[in-house]
Amino acid sequence: MKYSYYRVLGLLIIATSTFFSCSDDEVTSNQPIPEQPEQLTELIAQYNTNISAYQAMMDNKAEIVDYTVDNKGFYKLQLSNQQIVDANAQATEDKDIPILNIDEDGYWNYLLGGTSTVLTDLQGKPAPALSKTGKGVFTPQIALGEDGYWKVSYNGTQWKRLGNNIAPSLAEKAAADFSLYRSVTLDEEANTITLESRAGNGVLKLNTANNATTQAWKKYLMGSDDNVLLDFSYAGYHHGEIAPPDGFSLGYEVMNVQKRMNAKGLTARAALIDILQEKNLTRKNGTNGNNPNARVVIYFPAGEYVLHDEDDNGIREPEAGKTYATDSKGNNTSYSIPITGGHLVIKGDGPDKTKLIMATPNLPGSTEVMYSSPCMLELKHNSDISRMCAVISDAKKGAYTVEVDNATGLNKGDWVCLYLKNNTPELVDKELSPYKVETTMTNIIEKGVQVQDFHQIVAVSGNRVTFKEPIMHEVEACWEWEIHRYPHYEEVGVEDLSFVGQAKDDFKHHGTWEDDGAYKPLNMVRLTNSWMRRVKFTSVSEATSIINSANVSAYDITIDGNRGHSAIRSAGSSRVFIGKVTDRTDGLLIDDRNTREEGVGQYHACGVSKPSMGAVIWRVHWGKDACFESHATQPRATLIDACKGGFMQFRQGGDYDQLPNHLDDLTIWNMYSERSRTASGNSAPSGVFDWWRIGFKGWKFLPPTIVGFHGDPLNFVQEQVKLDESHGTPVEPESLYEAQLERRLGFVPDWLKALK
Structure with a gap:
């Protein structure tokens, strides 16, 4: 089975009657935007990707090649330009987040604090979004400044304020709050997805197809919340990137x-x-x-x-x-x-x-x-491994970075062992979930959960250590993870x-x-x-x-x-x-x-x-x-x-x-x-293969x-x-x-x- 590629059939942008005006209070800054609040970092990064993808679809520069939808109606779209974007419906009005839109003339505008405003460049001119304007297009990035105001940049270094109101606390915001779309409608009979803008009356209607690609692969590609696949691509000599020399x-x-x-x-x-x-x-x-x-x-x-x-x-x-x-x-x-x-x-x-x-x-x-x-x-x-330092921050599966209490002796290019050995019953229970530990499993009961994962360091910044390869076991610092020296x-x-x-x-x-x-x-x-x-x-x-x-x-x-x-x-x-x-x-x-x-x-x-x-x-x-x-x-x-x-x-x-x-x-x-063909029934009794043999101390x-x-x-x-x-x-x-x-x-x- 090959991918079914969706072609954009057409764009219908319905003009709004709202009067757009430039803000006189936007201030240009030549300083890089500060680091974003931790609770917003991933949301804002994805939001900026969604803005870029929205622009590409509106300008006929990208097509949808795949999609997934979860049980909450949240869509992830895979585009032909390799972007993975969210298309979540959020019908309620949110005055705290700037919601971007492209008007009928091909220029950017945004909705913030209940007011629609033309988005301008650093010279105060309307920022073109589509190639039909005949001008060089801009792709905005949104961020929250240290002063509490939303800001926009077109190059990542120079930023302009958006609006005159300081943003309230955004700690409880979720992905849907950063959605560009009021509604997302899948019509399986007509094979279309319709995206309705939150910031105006724009409607983007996209062709779909009956998709036979395995859901597991699609969810991996799109980083879906229910993805179950790890990234195995780093296996092998020099991470599979080259062959060993003769x-x-x-x-x-x-x-x-x-x-x-x-x-x-x-x-x-x-x-x-x-x-x-x-x-x-x-x-x-x-x-x-x-x-x-x-x-x-x-x-x-x-x-x-x-x-x-x-x-x-x-x-x-x-x-x-x-x-x-x-x-x-x-x-x-x-x-x-x-x-x-x-x-x-x-x-x-x-x-x-x-x-x-x-x-x-x-x-x-x-x-x-x-x-x-x-x-x-x-x-x-x-020689065997030996302790160097403790890990003091958590890291998810798929992450590349951990924080340690002392990075002395850790250098770019070094190989180390990310190490855990802990027999706390709570940890053992968590490791074996959804099953319970059995009395015959004395190794994990007495010696505990044991992880040794060898990694090559690509960067050390302060006490943050970044590996070449993704971490394949969740790291929770409370269980006393360590970094060990790895002779080899x-x-x-x-x-x-x-x-x-x-x-x-x-x-x-x-x-x-x-x-x-x-x-x-x-x-x-x-x-x-x-x-x-x-x-x-x-x-x-x-x-x-x-x-x-x-x-x-x-x-x-x-x-x-x-x-x-x-x-x-x-x-x-x-x-x-x-x-x-x-x-x-x-x-x-x-x-x-x-x-x-x-x-x-x-x-x-x-x-x-x-x-x-x-x-x-x-x-x-x-x-x-x-x-x-x-x-x-x-x-x-x-x-x-x-x-x-x-x-x-x-x-x-x-x-x-x-x-x-x-x-x-x-x-x-x-x-x-x-x-x-001549083997006796040991392969699977009655043709059913179980993975956790109940009532038996093995298998x-x-x-x-x-x-x-x-x-x-x-x-x-x-x-x-x-x-x-x-x-x-x-x-x-x-x-x-x-x-x-x-x-x-x-x-x-x-x-x-x-x-x-």
Whole structure:
């Protein structure tokens, strides 16, 4: 479905008989207008937008391309010039606010204090509003001066007084009081909207059309009070605005692993560690490496490189209460390879040419802890966040600025963590609304509501800190929000290679440590503006966890071979972009252990865990016997966007004590459901998919927003969703992330178009 564009059919302006005269008491000021009263700032800003839009419509310079109307009869109009304007009816006369109008000759006038007056320019001449006057037109801005008088400007710096009466208290004014229109009438049969001016007898009659665009998108565009969509467009490497550079284009030193192997007679693992130690990128002689500006490409030319086998394991004394697994040589311990630095790229010659191999499993820390096997490679910063200052002002979702008690040490360009940890019962109750906390949810009861949202600072003014990205959780200073220092590395990439494991061919979820965690090739920890692309994972337990990071992109990825535990997740990270992942591993069905199928997928498909914020899962095709991951411990604000795959319940994950699986603002957009035909009824009993399982200590989601869910039929419990729009039918825009990014930038970036 495409937008229906409304064309302006005609303008009928009926002249008034009122005599207009210029005011002799208007005073010109060369000083900028003072800051507006807090209670009026947004109202006056919107009013000025409405004035500009009214002028554009009257002058045939803008058309209406969309509209919404709420249950109070308040309209929002989207114009072809990108303006979003209010068109609210206010029949009663209000003498306290200047109401602007354009007369039949094309000049501005205004109604204030019961008197209609010609609006004049700074030289005292009538101010032209329409191009038909043959003069340069003026677009007025209205503001309230410190002296209590209304004022007007045409350039934002020079202001004239309007009228002779000081404005009374305006604290109780609402949007309707600033309306330009006495009435707004929609005639669906005639497909017209008629706007009648409050300041004169002018009537503006506009053509409309039957609009099939999804209401959720329209309300987002127009900033409607009942909009339920967050802005996910800041996800990904450099906020989705550009693609990561190719590793070889950076001019970094290239360290060839194969040459190092040949020159020193080393194994692939030993050669890699040798390079890392040389560049101070890993442990050496008991010290941790730390090279934030390595400027190196670690290059694996085409070939196979065994980075883990039994020769890499060791022996340590068992600890009390732990049971160790041993390999064929009697070793009981495996070790990861930490890579601690920034501005580095691990690069191969392509996923079908360069293969990094785990020949044997990484042994678990304890067989009782089935996920305790170490990860083979960890790209990570070792330090954790630490408190810097307190947040002392409230901020709404979508805001960019917070006020702190002390901005010392906060600078433009810094990355910080907007942080909350508070177990006040009132806050916990609010976080879980409309549901009640359950006794099994000990994590949120004892540790409290936990938010960690990583942001980059773009401005510091006094104690006001402005972020590049919108805040995705309401900030209420009374709950003791804080800003934390965020140590991290930047510009770390992995590209053009494969990771090969030896995952079991009969995977069983939580069967043994070999099922859940034996083959984990890669983690990315505390990284910003980093990436993984053109990568394949074959027969792995877990592909990649992106942990405590921000604006990392993982895309153009294949997961194949034997089925394993999980795919790619954002774990406690902010605005991770996971896109164009094809997850088609083969294995036994979870609910029918006698049936093996192709394309069943990892048990947990791509998704989120821990306090993840703003993650985008975009155009991922996961397995038929799987579902997106939402692994509890307080993930929020996740977009599942134009994805395809199974929609099986109980594939999300999360211990009972760490539930809910997902808190507010889970958004599922244009999901195509593709369930396994031979799977038993675990996907949804009786075809109804609930989000908060009553009478069961597992399976808890706060109400999601679902738009355009289609494919294999599935119904949702309507009392458990925030919105379920266009169920069974895909909507436009096809991808919410693409549409929001295009709206923010004015175009869809080439890197994203190339992935479609």
